[in-house]
Amino acid sequence: xxxxxxxxxxxxxxxxxxxxxxxxxPCIHGNLLFDFQSVPSEQIxxxxxxxxxxxxxKNGGSLCIFHKSQPSRSMWSTVPGRSFVSAAVAETExxxxxxxxxxxxxxxHLICNHxxxxxxxxxxxxxxxxxxxxxxxxxxxNRLDQEKxxxxxxxPALLITGKIFCVKKxxxxxxxxxxxxxxxxxxxxxxxxxxxxxxxxxxxxVRLAKPKVEHRQKLSPRxxxxxxxxxxxxxxxxxxxxxxxxxxxxxxxxxxxxAEEENVIMKNEGVTDFNRICITYSSEKSEKFYGFGEQxxxxxxxxxxxxxFVQEQGIGRGxxxxxxxxxxxxYRAGGDESTTYAPSPFYMxxxxxxxxxxxxxxxxFDLTKDDSVQIxxxxxLVEGRILHGNSPTELIEHFTETIGRPQKLPxxxxxxxxxxxxxxxxxxxxxxxxxQAQETPVSAFWLQDWVGQRKTVIGSQLWWNWxxxxxxxxxxxxxxxxxxxxxxxxxxxxxxxxALMDEKPNAKRNLFEEATKxxxxxxxxxxxxxxxxxxxxxxxxxxxxxxxxxxxxxQILQEMVDDGVRGWMADFGEGLPVDACLYSGEDxxxxxxxxxxxxxxxxxxxxxxWKSSLxxxxxxxxxEALVFFMRAGFRNSPKWATLFWEGDQMVSxxxxxxxxxxxxxxxxxxxxxxxxxxxxxxxxxxxxxxxFKYQRSEELLLRWMELNAFSIxxxxxxxxxxxxxxxxxxxxxxxxxxxxFAKIYKAWKFxxxxxxxxASEKGLPVCRHLFLHYPEDEYVHTLTxxxxxxxxxxxxxxxxxxxxxxxRAYFPEGENCSWKHVWTGKLYSKPGSEAWVEAPIxxxxxxxxxxxxxxxxxxxxxxxxNVL
Numbered sequence: 121x122x123x124x125x126x127x128x129x130x131x132x133x134x135x136x137x138x139x140x141x142x143x144x145x146p147c148i149h150g151n152l153l154f155d156f157q158s159v160p161s162e163q164i165x166x167x168x169x170x171x172x173x174x175x176x177x178k179n180g181g182s183l184c185i186f187h188k189s190q191p192s193r194s195m196w197s198t199v200p201g202r203s204f205v206s207a208a209v210a211e212t213e214x215x216x217x218x219x220x221x222x223x224x225x226x227x228x229h230l231i232c233n234h235x236x237x238x239x240x241x242x243x244x245x246x247x248x249x250x251x252x253x254x255x256x257x258x259x260x261x262n263r264l265d266q267e268k269x270x271x272x273x274x275x276p277a278l279l280i281t282g283k284i285f286c287v288k289k290x291x292x293x294x295x296x297x298x299x300x301x302x303x304x305x306x307x308x309x310x311x312x313x314x315x316x317x318x319x320x321x322x323x324x325x326v327r328l329a330k331p332k333v334e335h336r337q338k339l340s341p342r343x344x345x346x347x348x349x350x351x352x353x354x355x356x357x358x359x360x361x362x363x364x365x366x367x368x369x370x371x372x373x374x375x376x377x378x379a380e381e382e383n384v385i386m387k388n389e390g391v392t393d394f395n396r397i398c399i400t401y402s403s404e405k406s407e408k409f410y411g412f413g414e415q416x417x418x419x420x421x422x423x424x425x426x427x428x429f430v431q432e433q434g435i436g437r438g439x440x441x442x443x444x445x446x447x448x449x450x451y452r453a454g455g456d457e458s459t460t461y462a463p464s465p466f467y468m469x470x471x472x473x474x475x476x477x478x479x480x481x482x483x484x485f486d487l488t489k490d491d492s493v494q495i496x497x498x499x500x501l502v503e504g505r506i507l508h509g510n511s512p513t514e515l516i517e518h519f520t521e522t523i524g525r526p527q528k529l530p531x532x533x534x535x536x537x538x539x540x541x542x543x544x545x546x547x548x549x550x551x552x553x554x555x556q557a558q559e560t561p562v563s564a565f566w567l568q569d570w571v572g573q574r575k576t577v578i579g580s581q582l583w584w585n586w587x588x589x590x591x592x593x594x595x596x597x598x599x600x601x602x603x604x605x606x607x608x609x610x611x612x613x614x615x616x617x618x619a620l621m622d623e624k625p626n627a628k629r630n631l632f633e634e635a636t637k638x639x640x641x642x643x644x645x646x647x648x649x650x651x652x653x654x655x656x657x658x659x660x661x662x663x664x665x666x667x668x669x670x671x672x673x674x675q676i677l678q679e680m681v682d683d684g685v686r687g688w689m690a691d692f693g694e695g696l697p698v699d700a701c702l703y704s705g706e707d708x709x710x711x712x713x714x715x716x717x718x719x720x721x722x723x724x725x726x727x728x729x730w731k732s733s734l735x736x737x738x739x740x741x742x743x744e745a746l747v748f749f750m751r752a753g754f755r756n757s758p759k760w761a762t763l764f765w766e767g768d769q770m771v772s773x774x775x776x777x778x779x780x781x782x783x784x785x786x787x788x789x790x791x792x793x794x795x796x797x798x799x800x801x802x803x804x805x806x807x808x809x810x811x812f813k814y815q816r817s818e819e820l821l822l823r824w825m826e827l828n829a830f831s832i833x834x835x836x837x838x839x840x841x842x843x844x845x846x847x848x849x850x851x852x853x854x855x856x857x858x859x860x861f862a863k864i865y866k867a868w869k870f871x872x873x874x875x876x877x878x879a880s881e882k883g884l885p886v887c888r889h890l891f892l893h894y895p896e897d898e899y900v901h902t903l904t905x906x907x908x909x910x911x912x913x914x915x916x917x918x919x920x921x922x923x924x925x926x927x928r929a930y931f932p933e934g935e936n937c938s939w940k941h942v943w944t945g946k947l948y949s950k951p952g953s954e955a956w957v958e959a960p961i962x963x964x965x966x967x968x969x970x971x972x973x974x975x976x977x978x979x980x981x982x983x984x985x986n987v988l
Contacts, residue, residue, distance in 0.1 A: 126699045134449075148400070149400075150202065150234040151235075154177065184197040184198075202492070203234055214698050230306060275315070281312075284308055321508070398494055407422060407473075408901050410891060411791045414460050418904070423488055425485070430693075432459065433461055435777065436770065442772075445811075465483055474518075475507065483498065519883065533687065536866055539564070543569070555859070559859065564611050565610055566611040569582060569592065588683065614680075665706065692719075692751075694752040723761075791892070795886065804839050804840060816846050819923075821845075822853075825861045826961075863982075867981035868910070870977060871974050905920060929955050
């Protein structure tokens, strides 16, 4: 590969508040050529028993894949006459600052943008001729053999072979009957394989041989149709790349401190492989693209470039002036419209097309062209799957069938409010009395400060040493026991990082020291523990690839649960340094996206092992089941985490990082397999600087309560600056409002139980964008945060703007039903219509389907709780 430069900017305190977008590889376009002697003009090929591919030489040649049940509907197709496989060699620069990462393409040494097709054929793993005559294909076919045994793929598979190449424009005109390239030309063989994985999924993979230089390449126009190619080629704008410079280089990794970043020497030697692979295929100008994991700024990504890399979401993410301030004091801390804790290389479209990548490489989905999509993947291999489905719900089912689905939540976590509180034992007991007086349904107290707090330069922070602080929470076990007697659980906090404990006076264990002795911390290249800068202190990070880490951390969880704790926030997971050394020896850049899945897996395995230990014992009780919730994730995280939350939104009304973004994150993640997700009531991040003040207002808090009463979990958070924020306990109005909406939340528990079961069986989210059930309604595609469905029976139109008491509700086309306004009983019966609806504080615009069992039961429960 080409070189990799890593720049650390953790401690750079004065930065450009308006950083430019990182330099990236441009969308690559090239021509498609094919051998008329070996490639037919028209041909249909079987892929497994359920899929077919149609090759046509018309308009320059194209390939189309479809399900046999719908031969007229394309699942995936190439752009006629254009290359669909291309590759490049580029230098990479990664800038890192406290969990934020910027990945840049620097010098581009080589782009092979044109493609030939030498052969298209169906194959079986018993194809001895291929192995005997093509040594390069041996490893490819051996892998296919292994996949057939391990995954049960169905043959035949479709194999496309040929070359990708770059051509320099000649100054002289072409007069002979043959095109002769006298300048050095670079090419490489490629193999692209399509194989059926199951009745709804086709796998694809692209592999490349090493690039080669050929000083005299002769291609006949009678064979490849080069006259047409040359006429087009003159109109193509190409990047000029220095091939000769590249072929003496080899990848090297350089870590640069801020003081050194202007004087970097790139060290490279030897010939290496491509480190960018691009796959290009057709799209439509009006096609909408949804998914890509938990995204906070957009629902439809057509026209965008979407990078897939786990990291901090940022503070502001484009909302001003907070993004300006965050970027000024910490490098790129503001984030942007694409930064997220939980991305996923998956999408579905309004044309019922869907695709996802396997593996953990950094990738970019370029959707900026009207007629095409280009996936740019870092590395020398691309693997993924193309999904067949007739509706958005089917596509989610088929996607989660492979990546995994959440298990059912225990009833206790979805029965009442989860009260986020800090302060110690007496604070909790006092607040419990206050909530009892309001008859507030409470499921649990979530006590993140159970480990104790310390003062830092940014305020009060937790001691990252996962044991109870007996001074702050005296009588810890008795507190848990007393709350348990009222069917209220206690939840805590942990993450995969450990802080130095030299200054904590009452620590019983020093977990950082224990982990260092066990040698289970992520390392620097010199073998020392990698001290990762966090906010105001540095921490050691658990090496989750080390075999000893799992059992050691599970024992910490066991001690916590032995005290009576039944749930916890499993925080962080997004910040693995990209130059760390891991026990597994794997590339830390690839491991970075895998780390949050490993973190979830350890927690989940402990939950399952603890549950198994209760089997056959008298104390076995489904209501004692454990729950953990986390923010960082990747494609397969829904399989492991029991519950998600959306991370640290600003305490604001803004669109990119406030209450509106919480709705977008909820709905986009739901389309990507994160079926069980929620946000902090009121948001998290406050800022209290002389010229930049973001403090949670009472109005924002009340509206966020109304919003989250219709998510899977109704949980409060005091935020990073509790004294600057309005809290649910601030006054009688906030406390009674909280109690009221905890009852509204409880009133649809019966339906929530059904939706949790549906999530575990089909992967469908509890909160749903209207696209899921009304994909044919064009207006629905324009919606972002304005409204959403809970299941199919409840329509929520939240108030998300300061001072507003009226909202505009849209009643979708596609179903002949009336929607009943919960508070007035007014019916809205015209599909595809809009209406302005009054929504004063305490009475958000909520609708149920008229005469539905779910709607009638919800209204009945509201009356019983004296809410309606």
